[in-house]
Amino acid sequence: MVKQSKKEFRKRDFFYLIPLWGLSLIVPDADDLYSYRSKDFKRRELYYLGVLLLLPLIWSDQHFHHLMVLAGIYAILALGLSLFLGYAGQISLGHAAFFGIGAYTTAILTTRYAFPTVLAFWASAVTAAAAAFLIGKPILKLKGYFLALATLGFGEIFLVIVQETQALTGGVIGIFGIPWLSIAGFSFDTYLKQYYLTWGVLLGLFLFSKNLVRSKLGRAFLAVAASEDAAESVGIDVAQIKIKVFVISAAFAGFAGSLFAFIMSTANPGTFSLGFSTLIVMMVILGGMGSLYGPIFGSILLTYLMDILGRYQEWSLPIYGVILILLLIFFPDGIGIRLGIRLIYLIGYWAKKKKRDEGKF
Amino acid sequence: MSLLIVEEITKKYDGVRALDRVSLKVERAAIKGLIGPNGAGKSTLFHLISRMEKPDSGKIYFKGKEITSLEPNEIAALGVGRTFQTVQTFGNMTVVENIMTGMHLRLKEGVISSGLWLPWIRRGEKEGLKEAKEILDRLGLLGRWKSPASQLPLGKQKLLEIGRALAMKPELVLLDEPASGLTPTEMQQLSERICQLKKDGITLFVVEHHMGMVMEIADEVAVLDHGKVIAEGTPDAVRKDSKVIQAYMRGKRTDA
Numbered sequence: 001m002v003k004q005s006k007k008e009f010r011k012r013d014f015f016y017l018i019p020l021w022g023l024s025l026i027v028p029d030a031d032d033l034y035s036y037r038s039k040d041f042k043r044r045e046l047y048y049l050g051v052l053l054l055l056p057l058i059w060s061d062q063h064f065h066h067l068m069v070l071a072g073i074y075a076i077l078a079l080g081l082s083l084f085l086g087y088a089g090q091i092s093l094g095h096a097a098f099f100g101i102g103a104y105t106t107a108i109l110t111t112r113y114a115f116p117t118v119l120a121f122w123a124s125a126v127t128a129a130a131a132a133f134l135i136g137k138p139i140l141k142l143k144g145y146f147l148a149l150a151t152l153g154f155g156e157i158f159l160v161i162v163q164e165t166q167a168l169t170g171g172v173i174g175i176f177g178i179p180w181l182s183i184a185g186f187s188f189d190t191y192l193k194q195y196y197l198t199w200g201v202l203l204g205l206f207l208f209s210k211n212l213v214r215s216k217l218g219r220a221f222l223a224v225a226a227s228e229d230a231a232e233s234v235g236i237d238v239a240q241i242k243i244k245v246f247v248i249s250a251a252f253a254g255f256a257g258s259l260f261a262f263i264m265s266t267a268n269p270g271t272f273s274l275g276f277s278t279l280i281v282m283m284v285i286l287g288g289m290g291s292l293y294g295p296i297f298g299s300i301l302l303t304y305l306m307d308i309l310g311r312y313q314e315w316s317l318p319i320y321g322v323i324l325i326l327l328l329i330f331f332p333d334g335i336g337i338r339l340g341i342r343l344i345y346l347i348g349y350w351a352k353k354k355k356r357d358e359g360k361f
Numbered sequence: 362m363s364l365l366i367v368e369e370i371t372k373k374y375d376g377v378r379a380l381d382r383v384s385l386k387v388e389r390a391a392i393k394g395l396i397g398p399n400g401a402g403k404s405t406l407f408h409l410i411s412r413m414e415k416p417d418s419g420k421i422y423f424k425g426k427e428i429t430s431l432e433p434n435e436i437a438a439l440g441v442g443r444t445f446q447t448v449q450t451f452g453n454m455t456v457v458e459n460i461m462t463g464m465h466l467r468l469k470e471g472v473i474s475s476g477l478w479l480p481w482i483r484r485g486e487k488e489g490l491k492e493a494k495e496i497l498d499r500l501g502l503l504g505r506w507k508s509p510a511s512q513l514p515l516g517k518q519k520l521l522e523i524g525r526a527l528a529m530k531p532e533l534v535l536l537d538e539p540a541s542g543l544t545p546t547e548m549q550q551l552s553e554r555i556c557q558l559k560k561d562g563i564t565l566f567v568v569e570h571h572m573g574m575v576m577e578i579a580d581e582v583a584v585l586d587h588g589k590v591i592a593e594g595t596p597d598a599v600r601k602d603s604k605v606i607q608a609y610m611r612g613k614r615t616d617a
Contacts, residue, residue: 219451
């Protein structure tokens with residue numbers, strides 16, 4: 001035993017430390033995961049930001065840029081839904097409708113009324129939020145499955161309304177020729193510019209939601225998810241909190257829809273179906289509920305998955321289904337969260353392996 | 362004037378009278394105990410006071426104001442905190458956040474200002490955190506302030522629930538079976554803490570199945586049986602009351 005303790009520290013241990021240090025920059029602390037979620041900003045978040053800014057410059061491929069733009073838009077949507085689904089514990093299967101309301105507001109205001117694009121962008125969020133407020137009042141009294149069905153119904157009603165009001169929305173064909181978003185003469189007309197636009201908006205909304213969840217509102221969301229009785233007992237107005245989080249998450253969807261309309265330059269009802277709503281829910285669940293990075297991660301993953309599977313034509317849907325099922329089996333609490341814990345476990349395992357082999361434990 | 366007055370309150374479940382014209386008073390800065398055998402209607406009365414259920418008839422006054430038709434959160438805003446029979450801590454938050462959730466009504470409001478993390482929100486959070494830690498320190502939970510509430514043992518979760526109610530700065534705290542599921546040592550600690558709260562000027566209304574503890578800490582005890590108050594008075598007087606002995610002998614044997 002004396003001999004072994006001499007060997008306890010060697011120079012080459014420094015070399016092991018370098019990759020571990022590198023990992024420690026990007027991997028969440030074990031402490032954070034086990035103390036559930038720590039809500040203050042960390043230094044490693046600056047590294048994420050750096051990667052985000054440099055990535056399209058290093059990997060300057062048009063297809064990649066376009067995919068990341070889409071992923072960014074989905075991520076905005078998933079981020080909003082994550083507040084509603086992951087934090088406040090309510091379910092919505094009609095978020096595609098708010099996305100659609102955002103897209104159509106932008107489309108109608110810019111093509112028919114020649115609104116300034118920036119104004120249309122903000123108006124989209126306001127319209128989506130207003131719609132959420134109006135339908136939220138009655139349907140948020142429902143819980144669980146009933147809420148899921150009510151929101152699903154809302155999504156379908158939205159589709160029908162869009163298809164029937166041809167004069168305003170162009171019916172099944174939709175609206176074409178939406179101009180690029182331009183701010184003070186600078187127009188976002190290339191994929192690279194759109195990348196920075198979408199991820200910039202996402203960053204802003206991310207900071208907003210991060211602040212939100214570490215304030216008293218965030219605690220109220222979590223309290224409502226944990227126990228409505230207990231939340232009422234400390235004076236939280238549960239009905240009001242539910243409406244608030246619903247409206248916020250719809251506003252996020254409105255922003256995402258507006259960006260989608262600007263970038264695709266079309267808006268048609270086919271996009272905003274039930275399938276899209278479930279895709280967003282899937283992104284939130286796969287990424288990890290109750291975290292803000294999870295949905296972003298989930299949306300990037302699913303966007304890529306869909307793109308890759310697009311090559312397999314008629315096989316793509318079955319493969320997609322199988323992959324989703326496998327992911328849900330092996331990562332039930334979200335890939336982001338599970339991978340984080342796994343990685344930390346492995347780092348701990350490597351670090352202690354030597355000692356364990358020597359019979360120290 | 363009494364802090365809480367319950368007047369002639371009746372509650373029926375499918376024709377069964379859970380509470381039959383019950384009248385009670387809770388005095389300021391005192392500990393009032395409410396005991397009774399299983400199914401006597403103790404918890405029902407608590408639910409009615411915190412308005413989780415509606416009474417069929419009767420009135421409830423708090424600080425001279427009628428609260429019979431208010432919403433549960435409005436009652437909390439008036440200064441009535443409560444704990445639950447089965448612990449209902451927010452397991453998805455850390456211990457300190459649980460306490461800070463109790464301060465909900467005292468912290469500044471606003472979706473936009475919270476999202477932008479404006480100075481007054483930041484200041485409020487900072488002060489809230491400091492105060493929450495003080496409360497945890499008083500309850501002896503400070504050592505685990507960062508761990509998830511769901512990981513605490515039951516006894517600590519019960520304390521945490523009391524802490525959450527205290528964070529509201531309430532005038533009246535309703536404790537629903539605080540001792541159930543606790544070990545004798547934990548129970549001893551709990552009674553000490555409850556007596557400490559009384560010294561801090563908080564009025565406590567305790568429903569308890571465990572007679573020994575209530576008799577020890579309460580200034581006044583009411584006994585409920587089959588939805589009726591059968592005795593009310595100091596612990597010693599109640600203990601000697603023949604009706605009480607009878608009610609308890611019929612049901613479970615107690616260690617009182």
